[in-house]
Amino acid sequence: xxxxxxxxxxxxxxxxxxxxxxxxxxxxxxTGVTFPETPTxxxxxxxxxxxxxxxxxxxxxxxxxxxxxxPASAGELSPMSASLVNQCAQRGHRMYFISLWPxxxxxxxxxxxxxxxxxxxxxxxxxxxxxxxFKAGSEQVIKVMGVDLTAEFRTDVEGTMLSEIPxxxxxxxxxxxxxxxxxxxxxxxSKEWVLYxxxxxxxxxxxxxxxxxxxxxxxxxxxxxxxxxxxxxGAAEYEFIVNAYVRENIVRKMLVKNxxxxxxxxxxxxxxxxxxxxxTTAAAASMTPQAKADLIDAATGATPGEFLEGQRRMxxxxxxxxxxxxxxILGNVIFFAQRRRGGSA
Amino acid sequence: MSxxxxxxxxxxxxxxxxxxxxxxxxxxxxxxxxxxxxxxxxVEPKPMDFVAEVSESADGESAxxxxxxxxxxxxxxxxxxxxxxxxxxxxxxxxQVPPRSYFAQETAGGGPIVFSWPRTIxxxxxxxFTLAIFSFLYRDNPFYKFAESVVVGVSAGxxxxxxxxxxxxxxxxxxxxxxxxxEYLTPGMELPAGGFDMxxxxxxxxxxxxxxxxxxxxxxxxxxxxxxxxxxxxxxxGLRMVSYIESDILVxxxxxxxxxxxxxDNTSSTFMLxxxxxxxxxxxxxxxxxxxxxxxxxxxSVEHKGAVGKTARVGIWYLMITFGAAFGFTVMGxxxxxxxxxxxxxxxxxxxxxxxxxxEFITASVGLLF
Amino acid sequence: MQxxxxxxxxxxxxxxxxxxxxxxFFPYTSxxxxxxxxxxxxxxxxxxVLGGGNLLKLHLKKISDQRPGWAYSGVVLVCFIVxxxxxxxxxxxxxxxxxxxxxxxxETQGSGSMFWWFYEYVFxxxxxxxxxxxAFYVASAAFRAFRAKNFEAILLLGxxxxxxxxxxxxxxxxxxxxxxxxxxxxxxxxxxxxYVMQVFxxxxxxxxxxxxxxxxxxxxxxxxxxxxxxxxGSGD
Numbered sequence: 033x034x035x036x037x038x039x040x041x042x043x044x045x046x047x048x049x050x051x052x053x054x055x056x057x058x059x060x061x062x063t064g065v066t067f068p069e070t071p072t073x074x075x076x077x078x079x080x081x082x083x084x085x086x087x088x089x090x091x092x093x094x095x096x097x098x099x100x101x102x103p104a105s106a107g108e109l110s111p112m113s114a115s116l117v118n119q120c121a122q123r124g125h126r127m128y129f130i131s132l133w134p135x136x137x138x139x140x141x142x143x144x145x146x147x148x149x150x151x152x153x154x155x156x157x158x159x160x161x162x163x164x165x166f167k168a169g170s171e172q173v174i175k176v177m178g179v180d181l182t183a184e185f186r187t188d189v190e191g192t193m194l195s196e197i198p199x200x201x202x203x204x205x206x207x208x209x210x211x212x213x214x215x216x217x218x219x220x221x222s223k224e225w226v227l228y229x230x231x232x233x234x235x236x237x238x239x240x241x242x243x244x245x246x247x248x249x250x251x252x253x254x255x256x257x258x259x260x261x262x263x264x265x266g267a268a269e270y271e272f273i274v275n276a277y278v279r280e281n282i283v284r285k286m287l288v289k290n291x292x293x294x295x296x297x298x299x300x301x302x303x304x305x306x307x308x309x310x311x312t313t314a315a316a317a318s319m320t321p322q323a324k325a326d327l328i329d330a331a332t333g334a335t336p337g338e339f340l341e342g343q344r345r346m347x348x349x350x351x352x353x354x355x356x357x358x359x360x361i362l363g364n365v366i367f368f369a370q371r372r373r374g375g376s377a
Numbered sequence: 378m379s380x381x382x383x384x385x386x387x388x389x390x391x392x393x394x395x396x397x398x399x400x401x402x403x404x405x406x407x408x409x410x411x412x413x414x415x416x417x418x419x420v421e422p423k424p425m426d427f428v429a430e431v432s433e434s435a436d437g438e439s440a441x442x443x444x445x446x447x448x449x450x451x452x453x454x455x456x457x458x459x460x461x462x463x464x465x466x467x468x469x470x471x472x473q474v475p476p477r478s479y480f481a482q483e484t485a486g487g488g489p490i491v492f493s494w495p496r497t498i499x500x501x502x503x504x505x506f507t508l509a510i511f512s513f514l515y516r517d518n519p520f521y522k523f524a525e526s527v528v529v530g531v532s533a534g535x536x537x538x539x540x541x542x543x544x545x546x547x548x549x550x551x552x553x554x555x556x557x558x559x560e561y562l563t564p565g566m567e568l569p570a571g572g573f574d575m576x577x578x579x580x581x582x583x584x585x586x587x588x589x590x591x592x593x594x595x596x597x598x599x600x601x602x603x604x605x606x607x608x609x610x611x612x613x614x615g616l617r618m619v620s621y622i623e624s625d626i627l628v629x630x631x632x633x634x635x636x637x638x639x640x641x642d643n644t645s646s647t648f649m650l651x652x653x654x655x656x657x658x659x660x661x662x663x664x665x666x667x668x669x670x671x672x673x674x675x676x677x678s679v680e681h682k683g684a685v686g687k688t689a690r691v692g693i694w695y696l697m698i699t700f701g702a703a704f705g706f707t708v709m710g711x712x713x714x715x716x717x718x719x720x721x722x723x724x725x726x727x728x729x730x731x732x733x734x735x736x737e738f739i740t741a742s743v744g745l746l747f
Numbered sequence: 748m749q750x751x752x753x754x755x756x757x758x759x760x761x762x763x764x765x766x767x768x769x770x771x772f773f774p775y776t777s778x779x780x781x782x783x784x785x786x787x788x789x790x791x792x793x794x795x796v797l798g799g800g801n802l803l804k805l806h807l808k809k810i811s812d813q814r815p816g817w818a819y820s821g822v823v824l825v826c827f828i829v830x831x832x833x834x835x836x837x838x839x840x841x842x843x844x845x846x847x848x849x850x851x852x853x854e855t856q857g858s859g860s861m862f863w864w865f866y867e868y869v870f871x872x873x874x875x876x877x878x879x880x881x882a883f884y885v886a887s888a889a890f891r892a893f894r895a896k897n898f899e900a901i902l903l904l905g906x907x908x909x910x911x912x913x914x915x916x917x918x919x920x921x922x923x924x925x926x927x928x929x930x931x932x933x934x935x936x937x938x939x940x941x942y943v944m945q946v947f948x949x950x951x952x953x954x955x956x957x958x959x960x961x962x963x964x965x966x967x968x969x970x971x972x973x974x975x976x977x978x979x980g981s982g983d
Contacts, residue, residue, distance in 0.1 A: 061730025107717025615767025667950025705910025
């Protein structure tokens with residue numbers, strides 16, 4: 033057996049990895065069942081920072097969303113972007129999209145199409161969100177933005193001058209943003225935003241990043257980076273928190289719209305399981321049957337697949353991690369067996 | 378990447394691999410003919426019709442202005458019929474729609490949604506490229522080499538195009554050639570008073586430096602690229618020196634000078650309060666010890682002997698834990714990327730799964746058969 | 748020639764570096780830093796042109812020399828030129844609806860253009876699959892190279908296990924029996940992985956970070972003062 037393992041062709045390892053990833057994807061894809069998530073403090077901090085953006089300045093928040101990645105890392109990062117945009121849109125923040133990566137504008141476009149156009153069609157381009165596109169120059173772009181944003185970004189991605197875009201009024205430099213939310217795949221990315229924006233101008237910064245980068249950025253949390261999402265696990269945790277928040281918020285708004293007072297709406301929205309029962313009580317008598325059906329659907333209906341991407345990927349992640357652990361153990365069993373036989377490692 | 382393998386394959390192993398490939402091919406073939414098939418893209422045409430509205434100048438002498446007005450298709454036809462000489466511009470944009478919408482339209486007896494050949498071919502090409510790259514896992518082959526060459530060529534072209542349209546046009550040409558840019562490239566820009574802002578002449582500097590940089594490609598003019606290179610290196614050195622000192626030395630040092638006693642946050646009982654206080658304080662102590670020990674390890678001016686040597690050894694332990702954590706996170710990242718590609722093959726191409734509810738239940742059920 | 752290839756570049760480096768440093772300390776010099784940054788960013792876009800030119804030169808030479816695999820160089824060149832052409836000419840891109848009469852007014856990467864098609868169906872699958880391949884190689888490397896030879900290696904492997912298991916549902920399954928509000932909840936794998944990251948990893952990475960920052964600061968100073976001239980290709 034040991035002999036067989038010693039000479040194991042690596043293609044069998046490749047096949048094992050392929051199965052560990054593809055079978056869970058098939059099963060989760062067909063059943064829709066995902067593993068439950070328990071958010072860690074870092075993901076909670078990320079959510080809280082986005083949630084309170086603008087409160088310190090007492091205004092609708094201006095959030096600079098920098099999507100510094102490309103399709104090569106989208107598997108890890110696009111769930112983060114989708115949830116970030118989802119939270120900002122639900123919270124009513126103004127979103128300013130930029131990218132320091134040449135392919136970044138496509139990532140911005142994907143997020144806009146996937147989240148804003150589909151789930152928030154009421155948001156208006158130029159008033160609620162704007163796509164400023166890509167600029168070459170890495171950290172020097174951040175440096176110039178710190179002094180004069182319009183010197184670097186003269187037009188949006190469609191060539192419209194910034195002076196003609198309503199939400200650009202009053203935005204002259206990085207200091208006019210209440211929060212920088214950044215999703216990063218490497219250089220330029222999280223580190224550059226910490227060095228040249230967050231530390232220098234004392235602007236709150238939250239960042240989602242690839243697994244390779246995450247350990248390198250932990251020392252910045254919480255002083256220079258107020259929230260950190262690392263790899264697909266961070267994405268899944270954040271997705272879980274945002275989905276719960278969005279559902280609660282939608283239910284609360286529906287209740288208020290149907291004449292239920294704010295206090296009761298908040299209490300009900302915080303415990304969604306009781307909504308179906310509550311709609312049968314006298315307290316819900318003022319609601320029409322259609323409104324009740326919509327409310328129950330909002331409270332207990334399925335979450336759109338777009339916002340479960342991260343949680344879905346935790347399935348293949350589990351089995352592939354177990355395979356990795358198994359492979360390391362097997363490799364060491366062979367190593368010690370060889371050593372006992374007096375062979376070279 | 379190397380194509381070497383540990384051992385040559387036996388004929389039995391080759392047979393197993395052949396079976397694996399055959400099973401995949403059979404699934405694809407069967408899937409193509411069952412239900413609604415697979416790998417198709419549907420689009421909804423969106424006509425864009427514009428008519429020119431000419432407004433004469435108030436004085437009657439200066440040139441008249443032309444404004445373009447977009448009209449809905451029905452109004453457009455009526456407008457053109459009523460104003461035969463009007464200048465018009467029309468094109469059709471296509472919005473991708475989920476296959477579910479097309480199936481519903483077919484059931485209802487027709488509609489505007491159509492099958493898109495260019496996007497469907499593109500989707501199959503994307504699947505081919507994905508499998509071509511994966512084929513390297515078996516061994517190096519012409520499909521992989523072809524795909525690799527394509528990615529190199531397309532990437533270089535892509536970056537050049539984006540650099541030109543997103544940076545050179547708005548940040549250089551708009552400043553140095555405002556009238557030309559407004560006329561042909563970016564009509565939305567505002568012309569400076571008098572047609573040209575003299576301050577923008579300063580942007581001749583990056584233009585000249587940029588052209589000197591490109592001179593690196595010419596054998597006899599290679600030295601010219603040293604000037605822009607010197608500028609690039611100088612600005613980066615100046616920028617980084619200050620920022621790294623401020624962020625990574627001063628703030629990080631400050632973050633290490635922290636209280637070693639931290640009151641616990643669990644006040645459910647005295648025991649838990651004491652316990653969480655111990656854990657929180659221990660975390661702070663271990664953090665400070667770790668940073669100092671690692672810094673001692675990096676300090677090579679003193680021989681690592683005695684107390685210094687022991688401290689440095691503790692530093693190595695910390696670094697090993699750091700590298701272990703980095704390895705764990707790296708693995709996590711790589712697997713997520715693989716999962717995304719497999720999802721593309723199963724969802725967009727083979728229609729085996731449908732997490733975004735793009736198709737309909739019957740199609741998903743057909744997927745279940747496999 | 749010495750003036751052109753040595754003295755002037757060194758002078759440019761020193762001035763550019765000093766301008767950037769001054770702009771960080773004196774508000775009224777921030778505009779100098781802004782201009783230097785803008786120039787840099789335009790040069791960065793020219794660097795893309797240089798990259799493309801280099802690629803062209805390299806592969807043309809490979810084809811003319813008929814070196815092994817020269818046909819693949821042909822593929823590279825065709826893809827490069829076609830992408831460049833459709834992108835620069837905005838083939839199939841829709842104009843901005845406000846200016847429908849200006850062909851170049853629309854978004855280069857807008858959905859539906861040929862450039863977008865190249866991105867969506869060629870660039871995207873190829874680059875993302877290239878990176879996805881690393882999952883297989885990291886598994887193979889784990890099997891072949893990760894040996895618990897000594898205490899340091901055990902620490903590395905142990906941490907990797909904690910992170911690999913603690914960051915998935917396996918952690919919950921393995922140590923879920925420890926009550927979450929008990930004194931030992933810190934030993935649950937998912938909590939332990941957070942502890943490892945925020946204490947041990949932070950300590951180690953912080954020390955590396957301080958070391959690198961010291962290196963960058965001193966190298967930058969040497970470059971600005973003209974002591975380090977290696978970027979000019981002199982080797983001194």
